[in-house]
Amino acid sequence: MDLPVMPPVKPMLARAVHEVPVAEGLVYEPKWDGFRCVVFRDGDELELGSRNDRPLTRYFPELVELLKAVLPERCVVDGEIVLVTGAGLDFDTLQLRLHPAASRVRKLAEETPASFVAFDLLALGERDLTGEPFSVRRALLADVVDGELARVHLTPITDDPAVARDWFTRFEGAGFDGVMAKPDVPYEQDKRVMWKVKHERTADCVVAGFRWHKDGFGVGSLLLGLYDGEGVLHHVGVASSFTAARRRDLVEELEPLRHNALDGHPWRSWAEAQSQEQGRMPGGQSRWSAGKDLSWEPLRPEWVAEVRYEHVSGGRFRHMSRLTRFRPDRTPDSCTYAQLEVVAPAELATLFGTPKA
Known part of the structure; x- marks a missing residue:
């Protein structure tokens, strides 16, 4: 694997606040309740990296093949692995996927297939995008992620704090973890430059x-x-x-x-x-x-x-x-x-x- 941004990547982090912040240039996304995952793809090679540098690839074989069909040939995408059910996101069942036995992993991959939600683009082709503002990265992400397939989603986004507050309350019952507020800044690994509003x-x-x-x-x-x-x-x-x-x-x-x-x-x-x-x-x-x-x-x-x-x-x-x-x-x-x-x-x-x- 030879990409402009190589693993491991320590994901950009957020500081906790008690209410939806309002400021010029902020955009808002739902906060997902799953496993943070940075996807590295270089042709036929695809790796799923976690926020603590532990590879997730072996635990989600169904996502490896799915993301190869959706993502560009060479890219690095930040996102979240989630398990979607009719009642919402199921984190407890998602945890069961981290099993040491390969046979068990394969069985769960068929019974409870995971989904991937993309929310940032760190590299595309030969281009390192981490120095670009979020608005540029998001626009490129929307162009390259094919959300037409089941179980792959481009996260919703809004610049309206009223919509963000509505998401914060309306979708909690479906397992969402709150709301993220993102400034229009470069991608800074392991730095708390975003804000997260969580239920308490x-x-x-x-x-x-x-x-x-x-x-x-x-x-x-x-x-x-x-x-x-x-x-x-x-x-x-x-x-x-x-x-x-x-x-x-x-x-x-x-x-x-x-x-x-x-x-x-x-x-x-x-x-x-x-x-x-x-x-x-x-x-x-x-x-x-x-x-x-x-x-x-x-x-x-x-x-x-x-x-x-x-x-x-x-x-x-x-x-x-x-x-x-x-x-x-x-x-x-x-x-x-x-x-x-x-x-x-x-x-x-x-x-x-x-x-x-």
């Missing part, structure tokens, strides 16, 4: 355990639970990102809850097994853990924490939440799924139209 809301959760910080001198994260309609406490995610001082303080604050914590604990079997195959549990290795220590310390599930989260996927917080405060005025049994805001799904066809086969 609060929930009261049961604090049922914690993990030690990697330095061993404080609490790294709190393990959170919510009760379902049958009174079963489910692990829904973690709250983290504490300062060093707060990590140490939490050790002292949580110490009383560690006494006899496993007596009657709803996750006792998980604590004893420490095996992910027992169900949805706060420990156990996975393809995402990369050997990290996921062991955890149980706490008597008596405290309630108010946390900020972005959205829920598969009954769990999609990303790590942040601790706002403890709630001594709330009882654990009041922490149920019923409090979570449910957003009505929006059909992808509303945004894309019906894809052609």
